[in-house]
Amino acid sequence: xxxxxxxxxxxxxxxxxxxxxxxxxxxxxxxxxxxxxxxxxxxxxxxxxxxxxxxxxxxxxxxxxxxxxxxxxxxxxxxxxxxxxxxxxxxxxxxxxxxxxxxxxxxxxx
Numbered sequence: 322x323x324x325x326x327x328x329x330x331x332x333x334x335x336x337x338x339x340x341x342x343x344x345x346x347x348x349x350x351x352x353x354x355x356x357x358x359x360x361x362x363x364x365x366x367x368x369x370x371x372x373x374x375x376x377x378x379x380x381x382x383x384x385x386x387x388x389x390x391x392x393x394x395x396x397x398x399x400x401x402x403x404x405x406x407x408x409x410x411x412x413x414x415x416x417x418x419x420x421x422x423x424x425x426x427x428x429x430x431x
Contacts, residue, residue: 367403374398374407375417383418390414 332340332348340348346355378386378396386409389396396409409417 365403367400367405369400369403369405369407371407374400375409375413378409378414379417386414386417 332345337345377398386396390411395411396414398407398409400406
C-alpha cells in the first residue's frame with residue numbers, strides 16, 4: 322500500500338492549475354529548505370563546425386572514411402544538437418588526409 326502524504330502536502334489538479342508556482346512549491350516541499358535561483362534565458366551554444374567534423378573524420382582514419390565513400394559516395398555527418406548536416410565528397414575527404422601540404426589523389430592513393 323502506498324504511503325499517503327499529509328493533507329497539507331496534497332494538491333488537487335485544480336490547485337495545481339490555479340496556484341502560482343511559488344505557492345505550489347512551498348506546499349509540496351514545506352519541510353525542506355530550498356534555495357531558488359533566477360531563471361536563466363535559453364541560448365544556443367552548439368560549437369560544431371565543418372572543421373571539427375573533419376577532425377573527427379580524420380580520427381576515424383582514412384580506411385574507414387574511404388569505405389563509407391565507396392559505399393555511399395559521400396560521408397554525411399549530422400549534428401544532433403543543432404541539426405546541421407555536413408557532407409564530405411571524395412575530394413573533401415582526400416583534402417582531409419593531406420600530408421605536409423601535398424594533396425593526395427583519391428584514385429592513386431599517393
